Amino acid sequence: MVTADRSPYDTEFSYRLYNFSRTSPTDLALNPKYAEGLKKLCQNYTKDPTMSAFNDVMTPGKFDNMYYQNLDKGLWLLASDQALAADRRTKPFVELYAKNKKAFFQAFAQVMEKLSTYKIKTGKDGEVRDRCD
Template structure:
């Protein structure tokens, strides 16, 4: 998830969090209200522009750093799968640790990417490069 320090998401990937989270809470209560209002402004409930993209890291867009983890602590995880890293007790301490130490985050990221680089790449009929991450081609 640390790669989410870079990148963007389309509005349709998080609309439920800012409009239809639950009967009791239309907006996901793990989002800080100012950030939710900003997202609602950029992604109106009806007739939103499908070409609009929102940065996964609203603080240091385009910079690879540990700010993503600080954002999670502040209720600014764009995707539910991001924010749960801070709200889930199993991963919360890691978020805190990496928010407090850019070096620890960077070292862990390098280690993870090195491991991932050893995974065999599927090619030809055995692989599929998705045009849209949320669906098979």
């Protein structure tokens, strides 16, 4: 449950740390130690719009399946991350990719192959994004 009166700074994940609900400022589904670490990292989020946090806190510089392993431990950053692990339609994939790195890499390769068949927009038809949030 998220309060409707969020600050403009609460667009990504900070509301889950400071303004989650009327009964708890922090989302109780987050791992408590992780939430405390994020609070320290993000303590100046209203003053520093460039601050950022890794989506995978365990292996941030490595491409692996740790992201999926983290979801079950409450080490997720975005609401969409939690939704992947909670939704009955996507939970089996989260569980599979958490247990089986090879299955994750195979699925990722298949998706990248599918994406490569789409026409890339260039020039005035394309769009360059400076922010990915």
